[in-house]
Amino acid sequence: MDWAAWFGTDEYDVAREVLLRGFAALAIVALASALAQFPALLGEHGLEPVPRFVARTSWRRAPSVFRWRYTDRLFRGYAWVGVALAGSVVVGLAQAGPWWVVTVVFLLLWVLYLSIVNVGQTFYSFGWESLLCEALFLLAFLGSTRVAVPVVILGLSRWLLFRLEFGAGLIKLRGDRAWRDLTAMYYHQETQPLPGPLSWWAHHLPSWWHRLEVVGNHVAQLGAPVLLAAPQPVASVGAGVMVLTQLWLVLTGNFSWLNWAAIVLALGVVSDGVWARVLPWVPDDDAVAVGSRPPDVVPVAFAVVVGLAAVLLLVKSRRPLLNLFSRHQLMNASFDRYRLVNAYGAFGSVTKDRFEVVVEGTRELGEVREPRWAAYEFRGKPGDVRRRPPQVAPYHLRLDWLMWFLALRGYRDPWSGSWFDVFLLRLLEADRPTLALLRRDPFHGERPVAVRAVLYRYRYTSREERRRTGAFWTREELTVLEPPLTLAEARRSAV
Known part of the structure; x- marks a missing residue:
């Protein structure tokens, strides 16, 4: 032979x-x-x-x-x-x-x-x-x-x-x-x-x-x-x-x-x-x-x-x-x-509701009774309800993926809590490498006074809602996951 x-x-x-x-x-x-x-x-x-x-x-x-x-x-x-x-x-x-x-x-x-x-x-x-x-x-x-x-x-x-x-x-x-x-x-x-x-x-x-x-x-x-x-x-x-x-x-x-x-x-x-x-x-x-x-x-x-x-x-x-x-x-x-x-394997369980963590910042904390909050926009994950979801694969947006797990598992889950604390700290510091991971910084590189994290339930709009509003998503606020957090507080939390 x-x-x-x-x-x-x-x-x-x-x-x-x-x-x-x-x-x-x-x-x-x-x-x-x-x-x-x-x-x-x-x-x-x-x-x-x-x-x-x-x-x-x-x-x-x-x-x-x-x-x-x-x-x-x-x-x-x-x-x-x-x-x-x-x-x-x-x-x-x-x-x-x-x-x-x-x-x-x-x-x-x-x-x-x-x-x-x-x-x-x-x-x-x-x-x-x-x-x-x-x-x-x-x-x-x-x-x-x-x-x-x-x-x-x-x-x-x-x-x-x-x-x-x-x-x-x-x-x-x-x-x-x-x-x-x-x-x-x-x-x-x-x-x-x-x-x-x-x-x-x-x-x-x-x-x-x-x-x-x-x-x-x-x-x-x-x-x-x-x-x-x-x-x-x-x-x-x-x-x-x-x-x-x-x-x-x-x-x-x-x-x-x-x-x-x-x-x-x-x-x-x-x-x-x-x-x-x-x-x-x-x-x-x-x-x-x-x-x-x-x-x-x-x-x-x-x-x-x-x-x-x-x-x-x-x-x-x-x-x-x-x-x-x-x-x-x-x-x-x-x-x-x-x-x-x-x-290997994927999606052994199917999530029936979509939850999203929206991170917001303000420069008015303590100055007014109702401060205005502005959202940080991520490159891939849903945020602005009118934004069409983008095509990013085969490129991998790691922060965006972990934000999905964060909403799914809960903020204080040991798998996700520590890095998210540091992430909020970096936003308060206006850390340039961290901000470069995002699609939009509402403060254009300036430090916010405080940040917070809000949990929403998202769902796709119906065809009629899409025609009427132009939005891809509709959302409902559920709770504030992280109350307003200042730089000094974030430094203590991230230690």
Whole structure:
């Protein structure tokens, strides 16, 4: 038996490029988000400072290059190096070299992003962070265009896609009854963390369509993943179903790069032959696709490295596999500190009411009996009822997402209370990096005398209300979460 032919394949050259370039592009998005937001949220003067976190935790809990030294300047330097490395893959430079160039580039990206996530605390507690870490490590072993595509790495990429989709499907069936009685989408478009420009219209589609959406979700997340183990073109059909459902989520919401990561993984299932049938300009000829490379080129060193990586990932897959079929399935969980093989899932429960925390400030406290309060506007989350929800994904607005959880879980929940106290302090200080995270500062860089937080219930306007008022939302004030807070009081609270 020809071991090289067994080890590698020449049927997935397009898939390899899709996987490598796709996740390199997502790494650039993630690093761009970090460059713009990390120092204000987690930097030396951030809401959850990295130096403070590192001082009270161990390497064993959260390995990171920033444990040796952290400064905002050093962080930006590392992030820009990551952008350059990922960019070399997007333009195809890394793939043109020896097989080990791709391995080195992706492992460096994995180390860098893992280092960011492991000190990111609350602001990096989302499933797509672990997903990106896992994918960067796995794809490091796909090799360059000079070698055949390793079959085992393609299989592990399908295993990742299976866990991502099937885990999300199971968590829904085991969770909220609304997924079982097909009513979940009656509420989702209105109550999701960051609605998009089309979410209002999607919410007002007929009830039968919303029930069909839930059925389609179950088919895509519980049925289509099973097809990934089938021969071509059946596996590509299953991947196509997942791509279509993920595109609908892209159009109607803002879930960072989660949907795009699923799309890239699904497109990585499609063989060159299927690509050639679907897109006639894609050649079904490896000599054309990869130049003069013989289809069975597998350097011994490459085979050894890939084999060791595959064994490691297969061993690490035991707990995620057991978790899929556990009655107490964990959602978005990492089973090791290096985030190599993780558990995924989303929206195991559906929120039926939308609550929003509106942060306001005033410069008149004590000067008048009824001070005028002006709202700080966030970039993505609902605030001004007349503002159309923006499209921000695959970019991730971390502060906006945590504001959704803040309203959902309660201000004094331990998960959110500490960073929000510091956030209010930074507003009172008119801290420029913090204000740069917002869409609108009503005081134009000047310090307010006091700030407060008010809890509202939001709902979409009806079609008639929208025609009459031009608003996308209507809201009802429920309570004042944080009474008027002055700078001196905030400094005491944030200690």
